[in-house]
Amino acid sequence: GDADAARAAAERQNTLTKPPGSLGRLEEIAVFLAQWQGRAQPALETVDILVFAGSHGVVARGVSAFPGEVTQQMVANFAAGGAAINQLAKAAGARLSVVPLEVERPTGDFTCEPAMSNAEFADAVQKGYEAVPADADLVCLGEMGIGNTTAAAAVVAALFGGGGARWVGRGSGVDDAGMRRKADAVDAALACHGSTLADPLSALRLVGGRELAAMFGAALGARHKHIPLLIDGFVCTAAVAPLARLETGGLAHALAGHVSAEAAHGKVLAELGLRPLLDLGMRLGEGSGGAVAISILRAALACHNGMATFAEAGVSGG
Amino acid sequence: GDADAARAAAERQNTLTKPPGSLGRLEEIAVFLAQWQGRAQPALETVDILVFAGSHGVVARGVSAFPGEVTQQMVANFAAGGAAINQLAKAAGARLSVVPLEVERPTGDFTCEPAMSNAEFADAVQKGYEAVPADADLVCLGEMGIGNTTAAAAVVAALFGGGGARWVGRGSGVDDAGMRRKADAVDAALACHGSTLADPLSALRLVGGRELAAMFGAALGARHKHIPLLIDGFVCTAAVAPLARLETGGLAHALAGHVSAEAAHGKVLAELGLRPLLDLGMRLGEGSGGAVAISILRAALACHNGMATFAEAGVSGG
Numbered sequence: 271g272d273a274d275a276a277r278a279a280a281e282r283q284n285t286l287t288k289p290p291g292s293l294g295r296l297e298e299i300a301v302f303l304a305q306w307q308g309r310a311q312p313a314l315e316t317v318d319i320l321v322f323a324g325s326h327g328v329v330a331r332g333v334s335a336f337p338g339e340v341t342q343q344m345v346a347n348f349a350a351g352g353a354a355i356n357q358l359a360k361a362a363g364a365r366l367s368v369v370p371l372e373v374e375r376p377t378g379d380f381t382c383e384p385a386m387s388n389a390e391f392a393d394a395v396q397k398g399y400e401a402v403p404a405d406a407d408l409v410c411l412g413e414m415g416i417g418n419t420t421a422a423a424a425v426v427a428a429l430f431g432g433g434g435a436r437w438v439g440r441g442s443g444v445d446d447a448g449m450r451r452k453a454d455a456v457d458a459a460l461a462c463h464g465s466t467l468a469d470p471l472s473a474l475r476l477v478g479g480r481e482l483a484a485m486f487g488a489a490l491g492a493r494h495k496h497i498p499l500l501i502d503g504f505v506c507t508a509a510v511a512p513l514a515r516l517e518t519g520g521l522a523h524a525l526a527g528h529v530s531a532e533a534a535h536g537k538v539l540a541e542l543g544l545r546p547l548l549d550l551g552m553r554l555g556e557g558s559g560g561a562v563a564i565s566i567l568r569a570a571l572a573c574h575n576g577m578a579t580f581a582e583a584g585v586s587g588g
Numbered sequence: 589g590d591a592d593a594a595r596a597a598a599e600r601q602n603t604l605t606k607p608p609g610s611l612g613r614l615e616e617i618a619v620f621l622a623q624w625q626g627r628a629q630p631a632l633e634t635v636d637i638l639v640f641a642g643s644h645g646v647v648a649r650g651v652s653a654f655p656g657e658v659t660q661q662m663v664a665n666f667a668a669g670g671a672a673i674n675q676l677a678k679a680a681g682a683r684l685s686v687v688p689l690e691v692e693r694p695t696g697d698f699t700c701e702p703a704m705s706n707a708e709f710a711d712a713v714q715k716g717y718e719a720v721p722a723d724a725d726l727v728c729l730g731e732m733g734i735g736n737t738t739a740a741a742a743v744v745a746a747l748f749g750g751g752g753a754r755w756v757g758r759g760s761g762v763d764d765a766g767m768r769r770k771a772d773a774v775d776a777a778l779a780c781h782g783s784t785l786a787d788p789l790s791a792l793r794l795v796g797g798r799e800l801a802a803m804f805g806a807a808l809g810a811r812h813k814h815i816p817l818l819i820d821g822f823v824c825t826a827a828v829a830p831l832a833r834l835e836t837g838g839l840a841h842a843l844a845g846h847v848s849a850e851a852a853h854g855k856v857l858a859e860l861g862l863r864p865l866l867d868l869g870m871r872l873g874e875g876s877g878g879a880v881a882i883s884i885l886r887a888a889l890a891c892h893n894g895m896a897t898f899a900e901a902g903v904s905g906g
Contacts (some may be wrong), residue, residue: 287665288672289653289760294849294869315840335607336904345904347605350898354606361883361890424862426677442607465669531612547868550884551612558611565883566868572679578670 272308279304279311285579295547297523299567300574301583306498306523307407311575314568317364319410320401320488321348321355324394324481325372326417327379332418333452335443338376341416345370348414354554355412363568364410369401371480380424381458382401391475391483398487402495409492410500410527410564411510412557413481416442420452422508423534424459424477428467429511430541433457438456439504439532441553470512482509489513491541492523499524500567502560503553504535507542512544525567528552528559589840590626593657597622597629603897613865617843617885618892624816624841625725629893632886635682637728637875638719639666641672642712642799644688644735645697646759649866651738651770653761656694663688666732672872673730676879681886682728687719689798698742698795699776709793716805720813727810728818728845728882729828730875731799734760738770741852742777742795747826748859757822757850759871763795800827807831808813810841813893817842818885820878821871822853825860832860843885846870846877846889889905 279301284290291297300477303312323345329338347353348368359366371394377385386394402409407462415421419441427437438449459477460467474483482505489510492499501507501524504539521542529536529546531553539546547563580587600606609615621630627711641663647656665671666686678686689712695703704712720727733739737759745755752774756767777795778785785791792801800823807828810817819825819842831838839860847854847870849866857864865881898905 286672287662287670289870292760292870292872293672294871296868296880297871315730340904343901344605347896347901347903350896350901352901354604354611354891354895357890357894358887360894361887421643423732430622442610460735548866548884550865552610554606554610554613555614562614562887564882565887566866569676569679569880569883572675573672576675577672578665578668583661583668585665585667586658 271305275308275310276301282310287580287583287585293573295583296573299457300373302525303498303571308496312571314407314571314583316406317408317563317564318403318406319359319364319366319412321412321414321557322371322398322481322484323368323373323414325355325373325376326379326415326421326479327376328420328455329380329417330379331451331455332448333455334416334441335448338416341414342373342583344414345373353394353556354558355556355561356560362561362564364561364564366377367401369397369484371397371484375411381455382462384476385478387477394483395487397508398484399491402488402491402497404495404560406497408500408552409488410486410557410560411487411488411506412502412560413505413555415479417482418479418481420455420531421477421479421482422505423452425473425482425508426457426511426538428462428473428477429470429515437534439534455525470515473511485509486512500527500560500563502527502557503530503555504532505555507538511542527563530559568582589623592621592787593626593628600628604895605695605898605901605903611891614888614891617733617888618841619888621816626814630889632725632889634724635726635882636721636724637677637682637684637879639686639730639732639875640689640799640802641686641691641718641732642797643691643694643846644733644739645694646699646738646773646874647735648697649769649773650700650766651773652734652759654734656734660691662732663691671874672876673874673879676876680879680882682879683883685719687715687802689715690803695797695859699773700780702794703796704793712798712801713805716802717809719797719810720806720815722813724815727806727815728878729803730820730873730878731803731804731823731873733797733799736797736799736823738773739795739797739800740823742772742774743791743800743826744829744856745774745778746791746795747788747829755852757852761850772894788833792830803827818845818878818881820845820875821848821873822850823873825853825856829860845881848877
């Protein structure tokens with residue numbers, strides 16, 4: 271981050287025609303974007319929403335309300351422009367890129383084997399890293415993958431402790447029996463992989479999924495390419511959480527767009543010290559919560575870059 | 589409200605390619621707009637932000653961090669395009685109209701006399717009513733008026749009970765002594781006007797202000813013109829609250845855009861049963877919180893009107 275740019279942005283905020291602090295988090299956002307874009311007057315000309323899709327072997331355990339083939343069907347729906355994220359990207363003035371990661375080939379069933387080999391994991395991370403356009407002013411991450419709230423629950427159980435029951439939720443809408451199957455799957459995975467899960471990257475490889483690995487890679491790519499990051503829901507947050515576990519401040523370039531109705535998401539955000547911008551009861555994934563939050567960032571910069579100062583407007587200070 | 593349109597919108601939501609309910613409040617917003625626009629696929633082609641400005645005799649009591657002349661200076665800043673609401677209206681794709689209400693002539697000091705005569709009150713209400721364009725798809729209310737958080741506190745104290753200390757806050761940034769002066773002003777007003785404040789319209793006239801009366805009139809106008817209403821912060825909510833006190837459901841056509849950092853706002857929203865869409869720590873007024881929320885409504889309709897159905901997309905249901 272660029273501390274000088276952040277300082278200059280904060281100073282500018284205090285000259286604008288409003289009581290100091292009265293734009294609340296809009297002011298914080300302007301300073302945050304200045305810090306991570308490295309300029310006192312940041313911009314959101316080019317905003318990229320990256321949606322990664324993957325298939326999950328654990329679906330065979332009955333952990334989702336939808337059949338596994340819906341992942342591929344939804345990738346086709348993204349391509350045809352019919353999904354929620356297509357509409358939300360357009361409304362937010364963002365480019366949408368969908369990156370399917372071998373969706374025809376599910377990961378290993380992590381309750382009893384590694385989700386990915388080292389090579390598969392590295393490949394997915396690299397695809398995520400490379401998907402981040404160097405010219406982006408902001409990158410927003412999203413995902414699609416039937417079964418992936420169970421993978422996310424397994425990852426955060428490995429990272430933050432507690433059994434399956436602490437981290438599973440209804441996902442796309444499972445009933446109570448489905449919830450129990452999800453918790454059992456997570457507990458089985460913890461037992462199967464044991465202490466190898468203590469390493470954050472190993473956890474992501476062993477009990478995560480390709481789209482989670484790719485989001486991790488994209489978050490790393492954004493950091494290296496000096497691009498601020500907007501994260502979405504539970505699965506996305508679980509995927510990038512290893513960055514914070516590997517290094518203090520590893521997610522300092524990230525804003526949380528929306529806290530999901532999936533109860534575990536709030537717990538993960540709290541573990542990471544991230545305060546979501548929105549709480550609209552959404553639980554769709556696809557980057558939908560982050561996409562809605564883009565307009566909050568645009569509002570923040572509209573004020574930051576467009577408002578008159580007290581001196582310019584001839585308004586008396588307090 | 590149009591119950592048939594609302595029902596048709598809710599049915600449409602359940603056919604779209606997402607787990608039912610997974611767009612959370614975006615789904616509720618689509619149904620709400622259908623109900624109050626009277627069509628199953630509502631639109632936000634024409635969105636009007638109406639900002640009413642007024643001056644307050646109570647400013648002489650030292651209730652604001654800013655001098656009273658700032659109201660007129662800010663009206664000039666609105667006209668020049670330099671204020672926060674100018675930028676936020678542009679970012680939200682909304683028309684902005686600023687309606688100054690005799691800003692050169694402050695209301696009576698309501699701690700010891702009526703803020704407005706009957707004729708002055710009726711005139712301000714009518715100006716608000718008439719400011720609502722008949723062709724609007726949505727109206728968002730805002731205000732500017734140095735001293736008006738004290739007027740708003742007096743109005744809600746009259747409507748909901750409790751003394752000044754329950755309802756005053758820091759407004760544009762007063763210190764502890766300023767807070768005490770605000771609470772004293774409200775208590776003096778309650779003592780001065782006594783039981784005449786029991787009638788909600790009398791309360792608005794006696795201890796409100798011209799811009800509050802105009803927002804009340806605009807909220808009434810929106811209801812009569814079949815236009816859904818987006819309300820902003822503490823002062824705006826206090827101004828329209830009499831509608832709900834006069835008639836159950838009198839504010840059913842209103843969404844709360846944002847809960848202010850001014851602590852009393854959350855209490856008033858709770859009294860009215862309104863759940864704000866945003867909580868971004870803003871406390872500026874001008875319609876700024878409502879303006880930011882407009883993009884949430886746009887996101888809701890982008891999904892509602894633009895998404896493919898399960899049948900159209902060939903996606904398997906849950």
